[in-house]
Amino acid sequence: MGKLGLSRPAGSRPERRRPPGHHLWMAERVTGILTLGLETPEGQFVGPGTGRLRLVESNGEEVVASEAARSAGVPVLPGSGIKGAVRTLYELLSHSCDPLAHAGGGKHNKKDPQERCSAHSCCDACAMFGCIAGRQQCYSGRVTFSDAVPAGEGAVETSVSRVPIPWEPKGHKTPGDFRLYDLRKATVFDKKAQKKRPAPEKLAKEVFRGRFETSMAFTNLTEEELGRLLLVMGLKPTGDTRFLLRLGGAKYHGKGGVRVRPLRVVLASPETADESGSDCLARCDAWLEAAATSHWAQVFWTTLEELADALSATERT
Amino acid sequence: MPAKPSGTSQIEILRLAEELAAALQQQPENAVKRNTFLSLVADFQSHPDPDRLRRTLELLLKGSGGHLARGGNYEEQVVVATREISRVLRRGDLSVDEYRSLFGWTARLLESPGSTGSRRTNAPGGGGSKTGTSAPRSHIGSVKPGQLQALEELRRQLAEEENGGE
Numbered sequence: 098m099g100k101l102g103l104s105r106p107a108g109s110r111p112e113r114r115r116p117p118g119h120h121l122w123m124a125e126r127v128t129g130i131l132t133l134g135l136e137t138p139e140g141q142f143v144g145p146g147t148g149r150l151r152l153v154e155s156n157g158e159e160v161v162a163s164e165a166a167r168s169a170g171v172p173v174l175p176g177s178g179i180k181g182a183v184r185t186l187y188e189l190l191s192h193s194c195d196p197l198a199h200a201g202g203g204k205h206n207k208k209d210p211q212e213r214c215s216a217h218s219c220c221d222a223c224a225m226f227g228c229i230a231g232r233q234q235c236y237s238g239r240v241t242f243s244d245a246v247p248a249g250e251g252a253v254e255t256s257v258s259r260v261p262i263p264w265e266p267k268g269h270k271t272p273g274d275f276r277l278y279d280l281r282k283a284t285v286f287d288k289k290a291q292k293k294r295p296a297p298e299k300l301a302k303e304v305f306r307g308r309f310e311t312s313m314a315f316t317n318l319t320e321e322e323l324g325r326l327l328l329v330m331g332l333k334p335t336g337d338t339r340f341l342l343r344l345g346g347a348k349y350h351g352k353g354g355v356r357v358r359p360l361r362v363v364l365a366s367p368e369t370a371d372e373s374g375s376d377c378l379a380r381c382d383a384w385l386e387a388a389a390t391s392h393w394a395q396v397f398w399t400t401l402e403e404l405a406d407a408l409s410a411t412e413r414t
Numbered sequence: 415m416p417a418k419p420s421g422t423s424q425i426e427i428l429r430l431a432e433e434l435a436a437a438l439q440q441q442p443e444n445a446v447k448r449n450t451f452l453s454l455v456a457d458f459q460s461h462p463d464p465d466r467l468r469r470t471l472e473l474l475l476k477g478s479g480g481h482l483a484r485g486g487n488y489e490e491q492v493v494v495a496t497r498e499i500s501r502v503l504r505r506g507d508l509s510v511d512e513y514r515s516l517f518g519w520t521a522r523l524l525e526s527p528g529s530t531g532s533r534r535t536n537a538p539g540g541g542g543s544k545t546g547t548s549a550p551r552s553h554i555g556s557v558k559p560g561q562l563q564a565l566e567e568l569r570r571q572l573a574e575e576e577n578g579g580e
Contacts, residue, residue: 149456149457150456150470150481152457152466152469160478163481164456259480262480262483264485300479300480
């Protein structure tokens with residue numbers, strides 16, 4: 098298992114500014130919907146759990162498995178999970194706050210307005226994804242993801258796989274600000290043999306393999322921000338993949354990896370457009386270029402490459 | 415199991431839910447948490463087949479799916495939950511919709527993980543259904559005051575409706 102700890106560049110502190118509103122489309126910003134394909138490559142699956150147990154048939158017999166998410170009986174990858182996964186990496190690659198530091202009741206729950214984001218003063222990530230800062234101070238963010246649904250008839254296969262029993266994560270044992278997992282399978286330490294061995298795969302879990310589609314709706318984003326979103330989803334120019342975006346459970350076992358590909362973009366502002374195929378890829382390439390040539394890239398590009406290397410590791414180095 | 419036409423009052427369903435919740439939390443060290451209970455009965459809400467639920471619980475207790483190997487006292491919770499849910503299923507006098515209502519109310523009465531509400535321990539011993547007298551309210555001591563008030567108000571309204579309909 099590759100449990101990794103990554104941090105932002107040294108000295109990084111949240112930089113807050115007034116976030117754009119939602120009530121008007123701004124002429125110098127982009128508003129629209131980007132349809133993304135999410136595909137599990139060979140050897141991968143996604144298992145968005147619900148916390149429920151379900152009686153399923155596997156290899157001709159009934160087995161009690163951890164249920165995977167469905168909507169009206171159709172396999173889905175919940176939009177909330179996609180947004181959360183994207184947000185986590187966006188936070189790593191920006192001067193952003195820790196949104197959980199001010200979750201009610203903790204010792205960090207200070208009322209000092211300088212210490213937390215609000216509707217009038219947001220860090221990078223909160224300005225993109227939203228923040229909850231008390232009843233009157235919420236900001237709803239400028240990007241949302243729909244539940245990812247199968248790309249067509251027969252596009253997704255459901256089955257039962259065995260994974261190791263998950264364990265309680267110990268944050269203090271992971272260096273860095275963000276705990277991430279690469280593509281290696283989970284291991285346990287054999288005290289007798291004094292070495293690591295593969296963790297036993299005991300837990301039955303419903304998983305999905307195949308192709309999904311999700312819609313990313315965005316309001317008043319700059320081209321640089323769009324490029325940064327594509328980068329944290331693992332994209333490179335011409336639709337290539339830098340790393341797999343990780344969704345659902347079993348990430349600790351090297352699973353949950355999906356390849357993200359732009360399929361179609363519909364723009365409402367500052368121009369109207371409806372592009373798919375190579376036109377859509379060209380539009381996304383322009384956004385990626387805007388991010389790659391920005392001041393942000395001067396600060397965070399090294400961290401992005403570290404992230405890509407870390408998430409893609411399949412062998413112990 | 416043939417479906418029985420709905421005929422049990424909601425007051426009785428609530429009483430049964432209180433009884434089931436109390437039985438599930440009778441032993442503090444193995445008290446069944448709300449999430450554990452929901453994980454077992456949620457499939458019944460979309461596949462309302464008592465035989466299927468019974469089969470699921472039996473297989474789970476035999477180790478199917480490897481879930482009993484989870485940490486903490488999960489296995490102990492499953493043992494208690496299986497025993498009490500099976501006892502309720504053996505009644506045979508509730509319709510499928512009534513079972514769904516019963517499980518829904520029971521889940522609301524159970525303690526959620528991390529809850530620090532005090533739990534009073536004077537729950538009735540053993541199993542078996544009670545008739546006539548209502549279960550002591552102390553079985554649901556872990557319910558928040560607002561929820562308890564809402565339940566009492568609902569009970570009062572249902573009693574008024576039923577008395578008014580006679």
